[in-house]
Amino acid sequence: MKFEEKLVNLMNESFNSQAQNVIAKDFADYVWEINPFDQTDYKLLIEEILESGVFPESMDAMTREAIQNCFINALQKKGIDPFEDGYRTRMAKRKLERLKNELNEQHKKLVDHYNQANGQPMNDKRGARAFFNKVDKLEDKKSELIKQIEVQEERVERLEWADERKRLGLNKQGGLMLPTN
DSSP, X not given: OOHHHHHHHHHHHHSOHHHHHHHHHHHHHHHHHHOTTOOOOHHHHHHHHHHHSSOXXXXXXXXXXXXXXXXXXXXXXTTOOOSOOXXXXXXXXXXXXXXXXXXHHHHHXXXXXXXXXXXXXXXXXXXXXXXXXXXXXXXXXXXXXXHHHHHHHHHHHHHHHHHHHHHTTBOTTSOBOOOXX
């Protein structure tokens, strides 16, 4: 499914016909304020696109992009992100969530281990060395998870940046991607 089709489907799923008409009218009014010489009937075009589910082939690129931006803004105001993360970004986010859950579990294990002492100091008791060895082991695991989370957060941020560049039609170095059809 192309991005345009996905965008139209999201608009139809997210807004009823009355809300779609308001969006179309507001956009037409906005274009009229910005460029009163533009004679395109955006309200009619938007209604036609939402009804048919596709952008007409005869539509010029500027009008197509303007209507797409209108749809994107309307969806984002409603709290819906029309852009889909790449596969690697989704996987990196899942791993980050898993690491955060592991960190919470590790913290609970450490607290439970300290609670075993029942509030008494362990440094003067039999078995204290084993107690402190386990504390060291749990704290080392916790600090290792914190380091992994920091690395994973940087990776997610980098992948999101790459996805955003791709969405904007730019390559990794910031230049335009030119398809060779």
